[in-house]
Amino acid sequence: MQRFLDPQVLAGISSLDLVAKTVVDGFVAGLHRSPDFGFSQEFAEYRAYTPGDDLRHVDWNLFARTERCYLKRYRGETNSQLTVLLDASNSMQYTSGPPRKMDYARYIAASLFYLAIHNQRDAAGLIVFDDEVREYIRPSTRPGQLARLFAGLEQAEPRALTNFAKPLKHLESFRHRRGIAIVISDFYEDPETIIHTIAPMRFRGNDVVLFHILDPQEVRPELNGSAILVDLETNHRIEVIPEYTKTTYREKIDAHVDRLRSVARGADMDYHLLVSDQPLDRALREYLSLRQAGN
Amino acid sequence: MGFLAPWFLGGLAALGVPVFLHLLRHHRAMPQPVGSLMFFERGTQSSTRYRRLKYLVLFVLRFSLVLLVVLAYANPFVRRAAEDTNGRLLLIVLDNSFSMRAGTSFADAKQQALAVVEAKPPTQKAQIMALGGEFRVLTQAIAEETQLQAALESIQPGDGRASFGELARAIRQLSETVRGPIDLRLFSDMQRTAIPANFADMVLPSNVTLLLQPVAEGAAPPNWAVESVEAPAVLSDPKDPKHSRVKAVVAGFGTPEVSKTVSLVVNGKVIATRKVNMPANGRATVEFAPLDVGYGFNRCEVRIESGDVFPADDASMFAVRRSDPERVLFVHAGGETRSALYFGSALEAAAQGAFVLQPMAAEQVADLDPSKYAFVVLSDAVVLPSIFEHALAQYVAKGGSVLISLGTAAAHNARIPIWDGAEKDVREYARTGNPAAVGQVDFSYPALAQEQPGHDNGGWADVKVFYAAVVDAGQSRVAARLADGTPFLVDKQLGEGHVVLLTSGLENLTNDLPLHPVFVAFVDRTARYLSGSERLSGSRLVDSFVQLRSGGEPVGAATSIEVIDPSGRRPLSLSEARTVQSFRLDRAGFYQIRFANGRDAVVAANPDRRESDLEPLAADVQQLWSRSSKGSTAPVEATYRAISLWWYVMLLALVVALAEVVFASGYMGTPREEV
Numbered sequence: 001m002q003r004f005l006d007p008q009v010l011a012g013i014s015s016l017d018l019v020a021k022t023v024v025d026g027f028v029a030g031l032h033r034s035p036d037f038g039f040s041q042e043f044a045e046y047r048a049y050t051p052g053d054d055l056r057h058v059d060w061n062l063f064a065r066t067e068r069c070y071l072k073r074y075r076g077e078t079n080s081q082l083t084v085l086l087d088a089s090n091s092m093q094y095t096s097g098p099p100r101k102m103d104y105a106r107y108i109a110a111s112l113f114y115l116a117i118h119n120q121r122d123a124a125g126l127i128v129f130d131d132e133v134r135e136y137i138r139p140s141t142r143p144g145q146l147a148r149l150f151a152g153l154e155q156a157e158p159r160a161l162t163n164f165a166k167p168l169k170h171l172e173s174f175r176h177r178r179g180i181a182i183v184i185s186d187f188y189e190d191p192e193t194i195i196h197t198i199a200p201m202r203f204r205g206n207d208v209v210l211f212h213i214l215d216p217q218e219v220r221p222e223l224n225g226s227a228i229l230v231d232l233e234t235n236h237r238i239e240v241i242p243e244y245t246k247t248t249y250r251e252k253i254d255a256h257v258d259r260l261r262s263v264a265r266g267a268d269m270d271y272h273l274l275v276s277d278q279p280l281d282r283a284l285r286e287y288l289s290l291r292q293a294g295n
Numbered sequence: 296m297g298f299l300a301p302w303f304l305g306g307l308a309a310l311g312v313p314v315f316l317h318l319l320r321h322h323r324a325m326p327q328p329v330g331s332l333m334f335f336e337r338g339t340q341s342s343t344r345y346r347r348l349k350y351l352v353l354f355v356l357r358f359s360l361v362l363l364v365v366l367a368y369a370n371p372f373v374r375r376a377a378e379d380t381n382g383r384l385l386l387i388v389l390d391n392s393f394s395m396r397a398g399t400s401f402a403d404a405k406q407q408a409l410a411v412v413e414a415k416p417p418t419q420k421a422q423i424m425a426l427g428g429e430f431r432v433l434t435q436a437i438a439e440e441t442q443l444q445a446a447l448e449s450i451q452p453g454d455g456r457a458s459f460g461e462l463a464r465a466i467r468q469l470s471e472t473v474r475g476p477i478d479l480r481l482f483s484d485m486q487r488t489a490i491p492a493n494f495a496d497m498v499l500p501s502n503v504t505l506l507l508q509p510v511a512e513g514a515a516p517p518n519w520a521v522e523s524v525e526a527p528a529v530l531s532d533p534k535d536p537k538h539s540r541v542k543a544v545v546a547g548f549g550t551p552e553v554s555k556t557v558s559l560v561v562n563g564k565v566i567a568t569r570k571v572n573m574p575a576n577g578r579a580t581v582e583f584a585p586l587d588v589g590y591g592f593n594r595c596e597v598r599i600e601s602g603d604v605f606p607a608d609d610a611s612m613f614a615v616r617r618s619d620p621e622r623v624l625f626v627h628a629g630g631e632t633r634s635a636l637y638f639g640s641a642l643e644a645a646a647q648g649a650f651v652l653q654p655m656a657a658e659q660v661a662d663l664d665p666s667k668y669a670f671v672v673l674s675d676a677v678v679l680p681s682i683f684e685h686a687l688a689q690y691v692a693k694g695g696s697v698l699i700s701l702g703t704a705a706a707h708n709a710r711i712p713i714w715d716g717a718e719k720d721v722r723e724y725a726r727t728g729n730p731a732a733v734g735q736v737d738f739s740y741p742a743l744a745q746e747q748p749g750h751d752n753g754g755w756a757d758v759k760v761f762y763a764a765v766v767d768a769g770q771s772r773v774a775a776r777l778a779d780g781t782p783f784l785v786d787k788q789l790g791e792g793h794v795v796l797l798t799s800g801l802e803n804l805t806n807d808l809p810l811h812p813v814f815v816a817f818v819d820r821t822a823r824y825l826s827g828s829e830r831l832s833g834s835r836l837v838d839s840f841v842q843l844r845s846g847g848e849p850v851g852a853a854t855s856i857e858v859i860d861p862s863g864r865r866p867l868s869l870s871e872a873r874t875v876q877s878f879r880l881d882r883a884g885f886y887q888i889r890f891a892n893g894r895d896a897v898v899a900a901n902p903d904r905r906e907s908d909l910e911p912l913a914a915d916v917q918q919l920w921s922r923s924s925k926g927s928t929a930p931v932e933a934t935y936r937a938i939s940l941w942w943y944v945m946l947l948a949l950v951v952a953l954a955e956v957v958f959a960s961g962y963m964g965t966p967r968e969e970v
Contacts, residue, residue, distance in 0.1 A: 094330035101330070188331035218330055227325065231332040241338035252334040 046070040081139045081179030082116045082124040084109045086153070089130040089162040090232040091186050095276070096217035104276040105184045105213050106153045108283045112182065113149045115284055117141065123179075126152045129167030130160040136170070139179065161233050162189060164197040178205040187212050188233075191260040195267045208269040211283060212260065215276050219253060221245040299370035299939065306365035310358060317354035356955040363948035371944065372937040383476045384436055385421035386466070386503075387411060387443075390483030391450050392427045392457035393837070393883075393906040395510075397484070397518070397605035401452045404482035404510045411480060412443045423447055426483065428455015428838035428881060430465045436473070454837040454883040456903040457483065459920075460491030463499055470500040477503045485509045485912045488905040499924035507917050511909070515549050519601035520907035521557075521611035522546040522578065526586065526595065528613075528823075528833035529649045531620045533587045540584035543597040543611065547573050548908045556600040559583040560610075561593055590617045592832060592897040594885050607883075608907040612899035614885060616832040618649075621669035623822065625654040626676045628704050633802035634674040637809035638818060645819030649828065665690035670825035674801050675702030679712045688713050692790030694892030696825035701764040702800030711766070714787070714794060720765035722781055730759035730806075734778035740786065741824040742795065742817065743774055754813030762805035763798045771796075791844070791892050793825065831896035836903055840877045844891035859887040861900075 049058060049069035059072040086109055092102040099107070109126065116122040125139030126149050137145075137152045162185065181201050187194055187210070194210075202208045223242040230237050257273055264271035272286060298304065329335070389408050395401040415421060420436040423446040433446040466479060479499065483489075485507065490497060499505055525542040533539045545557055552575040559567040567583045581597070588595070598610040623642065625635050635654035642650050650669060657673075661680035665671050665687050673679070679687070691697055691713060699714060709718045724731045733755040738745045745753045755775070763781050771787035785796040799805045808814050830841065843856045855872045859865055861884020867875060880886060880900035888896045912920075 091330035094328060186330055188333050215330065221329075226338070227327050229329045229332060229335055230326045232328050232330055234332070236332055237326060238332060238335060238337045240335050244336060244338050248336065249334050256334065 045073050047073055080116075080120070080122045082112060082122055083127065083139055083179060083181045084112060084125070085127045085129065085167060085181060085183045085185075086156055087130070087162055087183075087185030088128050088134060088156045088158050089160060089185075090158050091162065091188055092213070093158040094186075094215055094218070094232055096215050097277075099276060101186060101213045101215055101276055102156075102158050104274070105211075106156070107280055108184060108211060108213075108274070109153055109182075110150060111280055111284055113146060115288075117146045117149075124149060127167055127170070128152060128156040129163075129170075130158075131163035131166065132160075133167045133170045164189065164194060168197055168201065180207045180209070182209045182211060184211045184213060186214055186218075187260060191256065191263045194260065195263045195269070198269065199267050202268055208267075209286060210260070210264055210269055210271045212257070212271065212273045213276060214273065219275055221249060296371060296373050297937075299372055299937070301369055303365060303368035303370075306368060307362070309361050309365065313354055313357035313361060316357070317350055353955065353958045356951055356958060360948060360951045360955055363944055363951060367941055367944040367948055371940045373940065374937055383419065383478050384473055385411075385415055385419055386424060386469075386477055386479045387421060387447070388424045388426050388462065388479065388481045388483075389447065389450050390426045390457050390481070391453045391455075392483075392486075392489070393452075393454045393607065393902040394457070394484055394486050394605075394909060396452045396607045397909055398511075398516070400484050400510045404484075404508075405447060405450065407508055407510065408447050408480075408482045409444055412440060412447065415440075423450075424465075425450045425453075426457050426462050426481070427453040430461055432465075453881070454900070454902045455881065456838065456906050457486065457489045458491060459489045460493075460496035463497045466499055466503055470502055473502075475502070478506065479503050480506045480508055482508045482510060484511050484909065485917065486906070486908065487910045487912050488908050490912065490916070494919075497920055497923065501924055503924045505921045505924055507921055509911060509917075511911060515909035515911060516604045517550040518548045518603045518605045518608070518907055518909055519550060519555060519573070519599055520546055520548070520605070520608040520904060521597050521599055522904045522907070524597050524611045524613050524834065526613050526615060526833075527649075528616065528831070529828045530586060530588060530615050530617045531649050533585050533617070536584060539586045540582060541586050541595070541597065543581045543583075544578055545571060545573065545581060545599050546578045546904075546907070547576055548910065549576055551575050555579075557581045558598045558600070559586075559595065560598055561586075561588055561595045561615075563594075586615065588615050588617050592616050592895075594897065594899070596899075605907065605909065608902065608904070611834070611901050611904075612883070612885060613834040613901075614832040614897040614899045616828070616897070620649055620651045621826060621828070622667065623650045623652050623826075624660070624663065624665065624668040624671045625652050625674060626657050626660050626671065626679070627654060627674040628676050628702070629656050629658060631675055631702065631704075631802065633804070634700065634702070634800060634809075637803065637814070638672065638674070638801050641809070641815045641818035642822055645815045645822075650822055650826070665695055666693070668695075669828070670696040670698065670822070672801075673697060673699045673712060675700060675704045677701070677705050677708040677710065677712060684712050688789075691792035691794060694791035694827070694890075694894070696793045696795070696827070698795045698797065698821060698825060700797040700799065700801045701766075702802060702805055703762065705764050711796070713789070714766070714796060715789070716767050716769065718764045718766055722763045722765060722777075722779075723761070724763070725761035730761050731763065731777040731779060731781070732756060733758050733760065733775055733783055734780075735776040737772075737774045740772070740774035740784075742786075742821040743784070744820055745816075754811060754816075758806060758808050758811055758813070760799050760806040760808075762800070766796065766798060795821065795825065827894065830898070831894060832898060834899040834901055835880055837880055837883055837900050838903075839900070840879050841886075841888060841898065842877045843875060843888070854891045854893075856891055857887075857889040861885055 046059065046062070047070065049071055053071055057071045057073070059070050062068070062070050062072070086105055088102065092105060093100055095101065113124045116124045121141060123139035123141045124145065126135065126137040127133060128135040135152050135156065137148055183198060198208060198210070223240065223245050226239060226241045228237050228239050261271045270286065272282060274283060387408050389404055391401065395404065412421060417440070418438055420438050421443050422436045423433040423443055425431040425433060433449065434442060437443065462481070470477060522544045527538050530539060541559060543557065545555065550573065552573065554570060554572050557569045557571050558565045566587065569581045569583065571579045571581050573579050593615045594612070595615055596610045596612040601609045625638060627635050632654070635652065639652040639654070642652055653668070655663070657676040657679055660683045663683060671687060671690070687697065697713060699711065701711065701718065705711070705718055705721070711718055722731070733752065736743055736748070736752055736755050738748050738753060743753070751757060760777055760783070763777060763783065765781055766785065768782050768785050771785045773782045773785050775784040777783050781798065783798055785798070787794050787796065799808070801809065803809050835841070856867065856875065857865065857872065858867050858878055861882055867878070878888070880898070883900050883902050886898050886900060888898065890896065
């Protein structure tokens with residue numbers, strides 16, 4: 001089943017929901033034990049009713065005694081809230097071979113949404129941003145949420161520059177509940193700036209995970225001759241020789257990754273470098289482990 | 296070097312294309328997108344240098360390709376001398392004449408010739424020839440070194456006499472078939488005596504380059520030799536001091552005055568020795584008398600104790616046959632006795648007592664057997680008993696010989712016995728008062744042989760002929776003619792024998808020949824010729840021929856001839872023994888021969904004594920001979936040939952094109968991979 005998690009195989013599937021289903025089913029089937037999620041009859045807590053909550057979960061006995069409306073919650077039903085912040089800047093469309101970084105990020109997001117909504121009954125939302133928020137889908141568990149999320153992913157074509165500050169401020173204005181925030185980006189920015197921008201989310205009790213998406217050619221670039229390189233975001237051009245990419249560039253990108261990981265850890269965030277030719281299970285596994293720890 | 300199509304060199308303008316592509320046209324790299332230039336740095340200068348370094352190879356390849364293609368179309372060629380060693384025929388002539396036996400001359404010459412064969416280019420053709428008594432071609436024009444060496448090794452020193460004239464004649468014949476240049480290398484002792492009387496005979500064709508390689512340098516070593524021996528071939532009375540004697544001439548070439556010992560050896564035993572004082576570089580005569588030999592054939596030689604470098608010429612061999620005097624049947628007309636008197640006297644005086652004349656009248660010979668006589672003389676005997684005439688015809692057919700003289704009786708009878716023809720007319724010069732003289736004499740005819748006939752036509756000019764019969768010579772050999780052309784002495788071969796016809800008489804009536812001294816010599820030589828004793832013994836020169844049988848022998852009646860050479864072997868095969876006409880004495884020594892008519896002979900063969908003079912050709916004569924063939928030179932243009940390099944240039948262009956494809960694909964592959 002591992003092959004269903006292979007990005008090159010997934011690149012051949014046009015339907016995003018099918019991609020997500022294939023990834024998640026393959027992932028679940030590959031687990032050795034049944035994950036601790038699902039439904040049970042073990043009581044967990046009462047929670048005050050808020051408009052929009054499902055009336056089926058209202059403890060009518062308690063309402064009869066106290067005339068207060070509470071929702072009765074069990075352990076298996078404890079919901080989490082997943083918000084994916086997807087970088088849709090121009091740099092995400094780079095590829096040295098299928099899939100593009102943007103597609104790889106879409107696969108991850110779609111798989112997480114499918115796993116969260118279909119399997120875990122978690123609320124899931126999406127923020128697509130570049131230098132501003134291009135789309136916001138509020139986290140929800142309502143029917144049709146998954147379709148909306150997939151539609152949002154489909155429309156998230158790369159463009160413009162990356163700016164983490166704007167979308168995160170926007171997120172703060174919408175989010176009132178703690179949850180899991182997953183930032184998917186290639187993080188072409190100073191690590192301190194990134195963490196400084198994202199850190200307030202963590203301060204509000206969210207579990208923040210950084211998925212660093214890079215193409216294999218960005219990690220270990222190889223040039224057979226001198227070449228003129230064009231920046232996809234700024235459209236700047238410079239001539240580069242192969243010797244540089246084999247030596248200095250690799251040192252710089254490795255230093256950047258190490259610095260980002262270090263700074264993220266210092267801010268109590270998880271950081272994962274995902275190269276776009278690697279299987280997707282690492283991302284799903286990270287989500288499940290965080291969800292379990294959060295419960 | 297040149298170009299056969301130089302106008303194609305205009306294509307060299309195409310060389311500007313690679314120059315433009317690699318030096319004038321700026322390189323444009325394909326832009327490649329990246330996610331961010333955050334970690335990249337500009338590297339223009341080093342990049343450019345790297346690119347030029349790599350493209351320089353491609354530039355050179357493309358430049359070379361255009362250059363080679365243009366050159367190929369211009370068809371370059373190189374001039375190479377047409378007379379290269381591969382096109383020249385190398386003629387190696389090794390002298391194996393008798394004089395090469397002196398010292399180590401022959402071994403040295405052979406070694407030099409072998410060295411030349413070894414040093415020649417492997418592809419050059421060469422031909423081996425031997426110059427001795429006869430000019431022998433031992434190989435065809437071949438390049439195989441081993442065969443040439445084997446041919447050289449097979450050459451052994453001979454006993455013949457070398458002649459540079461014969462060599463030049465053979466080379467002239469060869470050059471008619473070989474069109475190319477010839478290098479002639481002659482390995483010889485360059486004997487002065489080998490040049491012909493006329494230097495023009497030695498001149499070689501213009502395409503022959505002569506290189507003389509003398510084996511002996513400097514003056515010739517002193518050499519003593521037995522130059523000639525005068526001895527009777529047939530001896531009937533050893534005690535006859537007039538005939539039983541051996542006179543030898545010993546000669547020294549480049550020798551000081553010295554005393555030498557000369558010996559006479561008979562059948563391997565020294566029977567006489569003489570001391571002789573040899574003058575410096577001169578000759579001396581030695582005489583041995585009497586010559587006491589046994590009956591039959593005696594193998595004799597005169598030997599000088601020389602001790603020089605050339606011992607092979609220290610002896611001269613001859614064979615002496617001792618026998619009782621042979622009888623000669625002299626048949627004359629009944630009343631005529633003068634001829635018998637004259638002929639008998641001359642025979643007794645000249646023929647060393649080897650013959651006894653038996654005169655008989657024509658009418659008394661009916662019961663005689665001609666085969667018991669050495670030869671038969673018919674002196675004016677035109678009417679013979681038929682039984683005798685028939686016996687005489689059988690006698691001649693089996694090898695007997697008859698001398699017929701036509702005297703006055705012939706005028707009354709036109710028929711000539713056993714002569715296949717009749718008398719046509721009679722010339723009576725006496726009636727005109729103007730006797731005829733003998734105008735034309737063939738001195739090569741054995742009966743008339745004279746080495747150096749004088750002004751008086753060898754003595755025949757004074758002979759007056761008053762009467763002569765006219766006969767039809769036909770296929771016969773006319774040995775002498777009268778001044779008016781009338782045949783005087785005619786020789787006709789009948790079967791194995793000869794009939795010699797003298798158209799005048801042997802008495803002093805029809806001519807005054809018997810009164811002249813030449814008559815004695817004539818009778819002597821005629822007797823020896825007709826009796827055949829001359830060829831049964833004596834000595835010959837090496838390379839002379841012995842006639843073994845006549846050509847008139849009927850087919851199917853051939854009898855075998857046996858020849859035993861000096862080494863005891865039979866040189867004739869069975870088929871040759873039944874057909875061969877003559878035999879060449881190619882080696883020195885005694886030959887034992889049995890002729891077709893059953894007569895045995897032992898003849899000695901001696902090398903030509905001119906070979907004993909080892910004096911080499913003068914240096915200027917050698918130079919003159921070497922340059923004699925360079926009188927006419929071929930045009931300069933003809934000595935060169937153009938060799939086209941088209942194929943080589945095109946092949947090289949193909950290799951360069953393949954290399955260009957490999958390099959170019961390597962360079963061009965970069966942008967495709969990075970797109």
